[in-house]
Amino acid sequence: MKKIVIALVGQPNVGKSHLANAISGSNLKIGNFAGVTVEKATARLSTEDFAIEFIDLPGLYSLEDFSADEKVTKDFLLTGEYDLILNVIDSTNLDRNLMLTTELMELQKKMVIALNMDDEAIKEGININSDAMSKILSIPCVRVSSKLKTNIDLLVKQILHVTKNSLVTPKLVYSDEVEEQLQTIVRFLDDKHFRSPNSLSNRQIAVGLLWQKKEIYALMHEQPLYIELQPLLNNALGHVYMYCQCDDIEEVINRQHTAFAAGLGAEVLSVSKVKNRNLTQKIDTLLIHKLFGLPIFIFLMWGLFQLTFTLGEIPMGWIEDTFGWLGETIGESITNEALKSLIVDGIIAGVGSVIMFLPNIMILFLGIALLETTGYMSRAAFLLDGFFHKFGLHGKSFVPLVTGFGCSVPAYMAARTLKNKKDRLLTMFIIGFMSCGARLPVYVLFAGAFFEESMAGNALFAIYIIGALMGLIAAKILRVTAFKGEDEPFVMEMPKYRLPSLKLLWFVVYSKSIMYIKKAGTFILLASMLIWFISSYPKNILIEEEYATKIEALQAQLEEAAPAEKTEADSEAKAIEEATANAEIKEPASIEDAIAALENEKHEKLVERTYLGIMGKAIEPAFAPLGFDWKMGVATLSGLAAKEVIVSTLGVLYSLGDEVTEEDTSLREIIASNISLASAMAFIVFVMVYLPCLAATAVFAKEAESLKYTVYLVIFTFATAWILAFITYNIVNLLA
Amino acid sequence: MVDLSQINKNQKVLIKQIHAQNTLKKRLFSLGLGVGKEVEVVETSLQKNTIKVALGFSAVALRFDEAKMIEVEAR
Numbered sequence A: 001m002k003k004i005v006i007a008l009v010g011q012p013n014v015g016k017s018h019l020a021n022a023i024s025g026s027n028l029k030i031g032n033f034a035g036v037t038v039e040k041a042t043a044r045l046s047t048e049d050f051a052i053e054f055i056d057l058p059g060l061y062s063l064e065d066f067s068a069d070e071k072v073t074k075d076f077l078l079t080g081e082y083d084l085i086l087n088v089i090d091s092t093n094l095d096r097n098l099m100l101t102t103e104l105m106e107l108q109k110k111m112v113i114a115l116n117m118d119d120e121a122i123k124e125g126i127n128i129n130s131d132a133m134s135k136i137l138s139i140p141c142v143r144v145s146s147k148l149k150t151n152i153d154l155l156v157k158q159i160l161h162v163t164k165n166s167l168v169t170p171k172l173v174y175s176d177e178v179e180e181q182l183q184t185i186v187r188f189l190d191d192k193h194f195r196s197p198n199s200l201s202n203r204q205i206a207v208g209l210l211w212q213k214k215e216i217y218a219l220m221h222e223q224p225l226y227i228e229l230q231p232l233l234n235n236a237l238g239h240v241y242m243y244c245q246c247d248d249i250e251e252v253i254n255r256q257h258t259a260f261a262a263g264l265g266a267e268v269l270s271v272s273k274v275k276n277r278n279l280t281q282k283i284d285t286l287l288i289h290k291l292f293g294l295p296i297f298i299f300l301m302w303g304l305f306q307l308t309f310t311l312g313e314i315p316m317g318w319i320e321d322t323f324g325w326l327g328e329t330i331g332e333s334i335t336n337e338a339l340k341s342l343i344v345d346g347i348i349a350g351v352g353s354v355i356m357f358l359p360n361i362m363i364l365f366l367g368i369a370l371l372e373t374t375g376y377m378s379r380a381a382f383l384l385d386g387f388f389h390k391f392g393l394h395g396k397s398f399v400p401l402v403t404g405f406g407c408s409v410p411a412y413m414a415a416r417t418l419k420n421k422k423d424r425l426l427t428m429f430i431i432g433f434m435s436c437g438a439r440l441p442v443y444v445l446f447a448g449a450f451f452e453e454s455m456a457g458n459a460l461f462a463i464y465i466i467g468a469l470m471g472l473i474a475a476k477i478l479r480v481t482a483f484k485g486e487d488e489p490f491v492m493e494m495p496k497y498r499l500p501s502l503k504l505l506w507f508v509v510y511s512k513s514i515m516y517i518k519k520a521g522t523f524i525l526l527a528s529m530l531i532w533f534i535s536s537y538p539k540n541i542l543i544e545e546e547y548a549t550k551i552e553a554l555q556a557q558l559e560e561a562a563p564a565e566k567t568e569a570d571s572e573a574k575a576i577e578e579a580t581a582n583a584e585i586k587e588p589a590s591i592e593d594a595i596a597a598l599e600n601e602k603h604e605k606l607v608e609r610t611y612l613g614i615m616g617k618a619i620e621p622a623f624a625p626l627g628f629d630w631k632m633g634v635a636t637l638s639g640l641a642a643k644e645v646i647v648s649t650l651g652v653l654y655s656l657g658d659e660v661t662e663e664d665t666s667l668r669e670i671i672a673s674n675i676s677l678a679s680a681m682a683f684i685v686f687v688m689v690y691l692p693c694l695a696a697t698a699v700f701a702k703e704a705e706s707l708k709y710t711v712y713l714v715i716f717t718f719a720t721a722w723i724l725a726f727i728t729y730n731i732v733n734l735l736a
Numbered sequence B: 001m002v003d004l005s006q007i008n009k010n011q012k013v014l015i016k017q018i019h020a021q022n023t024l025k026k027r028l029f030s031l032g033l034g035v036g037k038e039v040e041v042v043e044t045s046l047q048k049n050t051i052k053v054a055l056g057f058s059a060v061a062l063r064f065d066e067a068k069m070i071e072v073e074a075r
């Protein structure tokens, strides 16, 4: 079986991912992140004789490396290994899409054009004569709709056909004058029997030279014949400039391509009725309205967080119950104490507390995917640019920042859409302030513990907003100190509003959920076991025995209390410290209380002497000014591995440290009764700001291409988190 | 010289010239803002930071600073 690699290329939002999805059906395995396509994502499809692999490259408007993102695509197209370019075109915007197509044609590769969104084009009365277009370009053009899956088979057939046969040079013609100059250069190269080392044709070289492409110049500069070539080239350029009456080559190229695209459009495009087309315009009059635009935006965001909380609450209860039941049932059937503790207190408590938040995560990712696929994301950027600009950010920073609410990893990658390196770094520095999905469990837990249910959604929204605002302030500070420099221009397409297909949405949410569950099943499982182990060992027999005797003594008292009103406290009971000594009081109920208190004390002491306790005690002084007890300190540190681990660590620590009684099962209640409001607020602030997880930090290092900035990031986030948490703790303490 | 930032809402104009530097110029071209194209200003944001222009089948958002670089003539 032969393998075919197909590069999917198109302008942004033409439906590349959707098309890959439609072609490969259920075989699709795109590691695509919510929203923006950044990494090269591949999908596989097997036909009779071929295994087809699609590479979904980031969308780009032209082959100029304007942003880092577009550079990925350009570099791949120029140097990557692939058999064929599948150029995806939005049929409803043929004119502009053809500008990229003409550039792709200059690459002289095997090519097939998919005229996507045919369904929409038909609705809008746009008709493209694909047969005529195929003939004119010498490239098979197929009208498809990835939404309705029409003509997908035909497209695959054409792809196979083109791959099997040898390259048919695409027909891209320039104006007569330019063609004449190109001929002169080609003739010269042919006469010299010039063969380019990387198998470019001489026409390609001529075009590259005339269009002043750096790569081609670099190549030709090394050739001895360059000396003779140069005057020829000067002459040719002079002619072209004179003919075009302008001396900017980019403008010349643009005019040539525009003329070609316009000519092609005139031949193949016919527009009948003008219907529907203004729908986007109508929606926009409201959504980017001078006055209403921003309030609507804020309302939508608020709605998303309300939904995340209130809707997510329902299945959360079920999941919590299920894990509680699971823990009990399994606990009962295991006799070995250590094993039972590992499974119930370690694994089930740890993994359960993370899985519980799956519904919230799904809703959040659904929201982000909706923002991106409907086209609202660029409206938000439009609305916010003025505001962002004041803080030294760029309207486009909005996309990575919002993605950051999902996960920092794709957010760092999404920052590639920013052209300017300083803007990019600045945006990446404050992505951490946009609380990622993994931090959501921590917030939900604490918001639920300290606020009424009706207020919890608002509290959650406030946490996100405050985080974002702190990010903006940080941006401003960084902008006037570390990242001084020129602003990047703001030019951005406002794509059409589109209802995304449910399948695509489901695909995004589904793959996110699977990723989350996988993480819970592997990484968090291991982390939970580790935390359980270091929080259970070494066992301290001495303490256990000491308390066992104390408790026994009290129990004996309890039994005696029934018959005789007053009993002499025996000698052993006297040895017990104050707290219990006072419990000499006769009421059986108070003796029971004393027993419970002793139990708690025992657990407390036991945990304190484990490896984790020792570690926690060691770092406690660093966190003490923030009002954290050592358990919270340990939780923040373990959160470096992954933010969800904070919750599972708290789960393990508090379920071990406390006697878990029937009416006090949920972690939320334990936290509400064990942590003061001020400490809790400081904890939230700390979690909001400190370093995103290690995985994200690694991606940051890769994207920033600098160790220096990575170290800065670590110091910056920790210092800011500590200071802000300190302030919060003291303010809340003052107010309370 | 009349530039795009001076154009009122809902007015149609022709692009005469683009006075931008290299990369920005290319970007404007590839978004369809080429010389000779007809564009219409359809929305401006509250503090006149950004404008939205419609051209052909698509729409582009620009900051005022960039709009100043686009020389236009009224139809």
Ligand SMILES: Nc1nc2c(ncn2[C@@H]2O[C@H](COP(=O)(O)OP(=O)(O)O)[C@@H](O)[C@H]2O)c(=O)[nH]1
Residues within 6 Å of the ligand: A010, A011, A012, A013, A014, A015, A016, A017, A018, A019, A037, A059, A116, A117, A118, A119, A120, A144, A145, A146, A147, A148, A373, A374, A498, A499, A500, A501, A504
């Ligand atoms: N009506 C219609 N919408 C489509 C079609 N293909 C994609 N879309 C929608 O266009 C939007 C962008 O698609 P996507 O695959 O994310 O574009 P990409 O950025 O090029 O990968 C999504 O909302 C899709 O649902 C199509 O054939 N017809």
